[in-house]
Amino acid sequence: MNATQFLTIFISAVFIYNVILSRFLGLCSFVAISKETKPALAMSLSVMFVTTMASIITWFIYRFLLIPFGLTYLRTISFILVIATFVQFVEMVIRKISPPMYRFFGIYLPLITVNCAVLGVAVLNVDMFFMNGKAIPGSFYYSLFQGICVGLGYTLAMLLMSGIRERLDLCNVPEAVKDFPLAFIIASIMSLSFLGFNGFKF
Amino acid sequence: MEIIIPILTLGFLGLIFGVGLAIASKRFAVQADPRLEKIHGLLPGSNCGACGGAGCFGFAEAILSGKLKIDACRVANDAAKEKIAEVLGRKLVKGLKSVAVLRCNGGKKVKDRFIYQGIEDCVAANLVLGGQKECVFGCLGFGDCEKVCPFGAITMSEEKLPVIIANKCKACNKCVQICPKKLFSLVPLAQNVYVACSSHDLGKDTKAVCPVGCIACRLCEKACKVDAIHVIDNLAVIDYNKCTSCGECVKVCPVKCIVIR
Numbered sequence: 001m002n003a004t005q006f007l008t009i010f011i012s013a014v015f016i017y018n019v020i021l022s023r024f025l026g027l028c029s030f031v032a033i034s035k036e037t038k039p040a041l042a043m044s045l046s047v048m049f050v051t052t053m054a055s056i057i058t059w060f061i062y063r064f065l066l067i068p069f070g071l072t073y074l075r076t077i078s079f080i081l082v083i084a085t086f087v088q089f090v091e092m093v094i095r096k097i098s099p100p101m102y103r104f105f106g107i108y109l110p111l112i113t114v115n116c117a118v119l120g121v122a123v124l125n126v127d128m129f130f131m132n133g134k135a136i137p138g139s140f141y142y143s144l145f146q147g148i149c150v151g152l153g154y155t156l157a158m159l160l161m162s163g164i165r166e167r168l169d170l171c172n173v174p175e176a177v178k179d180f181p182l183a184f185i186i187a188s189i190m191s192l193s194f195l196g197f198n199g200f201k202f
Numbered sequence: 203m204e205i206i207i208p209i210l211t212l213g214f215l216g217l218i219f220g221v222g223l224a225i226a227s228k229r230f231a232v233q234a235d236p237r238l239e240k241i242h243g244l245l246p247g248s249n250c251g252a253c254g255g256a257g258c259f260g261f262a263e264a265i266l267s268g269k270l271k272i273d274a275c276r277v278a279n280d281a282a283k284e285k286i287a288e289v290l291g292r293k294l295v296k297g298l299k300s301v302a303v304l305r306c307n308g309g310k311k312v313k314d315r316f317i318y319q320g321i322e323d324c325v326a327a328n329l330v331l332g333g334q335k336e337c338v339f340g341c342l343g344f345g346d347c348e349k350v351c352p353f354g355a356i357t358m359s360e361e362k363l364p365v366i367i368a369n370k371c372k373a374c375n376k377c378v379q380i381c382p383k384k385l386f387s388l389v390p391l392a393q394n395v396y397v398a399c400s401s402h403d404l405g406k407d408t409k410a411v412c413p414v415g416c417i418a419c420r421l422c423e424k425a426c427k428v429d430a431i432h433v434i435d436n437l438a439v440i441d442y443n444k445c446t447s448c449g450e451c452v453k454v455c456p457v458k459c460i461v462i463r
Contacts, residue, residue: 061215065211065215066211069207069208069211071207071208071211074208074211074212077212078211078212078215081212081215081216081219082215082219085219085222085223088223089222089223089226092223092226092227092230093226093230095230095232096230096231096232099232
């Protein structure tokens with residue numbers, strides 16, 4: 001466990017393998033809630049929270065339940081179970097604590113459940129930080145950090161996208177590509193530019 | 203053993219999470235206003251959105267918080283509205299009931315300018331040079347309004363014109379919004395007379411393409427006793443604040459574009 005390892009995780013999760021623009025995970029919410037910056041930021045923060053917490057919980061489940069019993073092939077279904085439960089729980093808590101926030105998220109909070117970025121992080125952690133059925137030294141901290149960094153990458157992509165789309169509202173756009181078609185075009189161009197980070201090799 | 207362990211493990215996980223969620227839902231239960239469910243039960247449940255709320259449940263929330271009036275619902279009958287008012291302990295304030303009318307009578311009487319072979323849809327057809335009809339103001343006849351009407355109040359006639367069944371129409375405004383030619387308008391139920399034309403062309407040009415289009419002759423203006431009808435921008439327009447539905451203008455109109463419903 002050293003500082004360079006953390007730096008590598010940070011750079012690769014946020015830029016080189018950005019969860020949305022390079023790995024193409026979690027595109028649904030990326031296109032749907034990136035119209036304005038404020039909701040985009042709120043959504044990003046909640047995704048970041050869920051990815052972080054999911055990393056922690058899935059690490060424990062994988063390390064102390066699936067590996068000892070030799071059930072690593074059940075990781076997808078058990079991770080989904082964890083994530084779904086966790087998001088449900090978060091939804092209940094938010095509804096109790098902050099109704100305006102709850103109304104603000106609307107359908108998108110439950111949608112985090114099926115946001116493949118969250119499952120992607122969990123599976124990625126398991127792939128990267130477990131060797132031959134054993135956790136590598138410091139793997140818990142790496143997993144936790146990667147959960148945060150993937151959330152950061154998601155936030156970065158959301159903020160960039162919402163910034164662009166907010167400005168495009170003021171432009172005279174041809175009727176046929178207004179709204180979603182244009183969002184897809186923007187997303188593809190952003191993805192191309194993020195491909196440039198692939199030159200970095202650590 | 204090979205199959206029992208995974209089953210037990212997953213079952214155990216599921217059980218823990220299930221119990222956890224059950225406890226959490228009790229701990230974090232949110233007290234909802236009991237009137238909300240009652241009001242929602244009384245609403246028609248068509249979720250048309252005409253009231254301005256997001257579906258019937260959204261509307262129930264909105265009238266509970268006083269954002270919308272009970273009468274904003276165009277679908278519920280008066281008895282249901284009275285009951286909702288009772289639940290809320292408020293008095294029902296009634297508005298004017300309206301019905302949609304089509305301000306075009308062209309249909310098959312207007313010839314096509316070109317053969318349109320695109321999607322059978324008014325909005326799509328309108329994107330091609332403003333539609334295939336000789337009259338650029340008139341009905342294109344692909345029946346978007348029929349498709350969008352949630353109450354089945356609009357049917358397309360033999361003449362390729364939408365016919366509105368007045369007692370089914372709830373004035374939800376959907377046809378008004380979808381028509382690319384903006385041919386529908388909501389007219390108070392008490393008013394019987396309306397102008398079935400939307401052409402702002404000069405009388406001569408209108409006459410050339412449509413036998414029933416308003417030619418802006420101003421005979422209706424002269425016939426009207428209460429000064430309720432005026433030709434504005436080459437089209438007769440009725441002021442419903444003054445109109446008494448006497449039908450004098452209907453009698454004098456040479457092209458019969460003013461009609462009684």
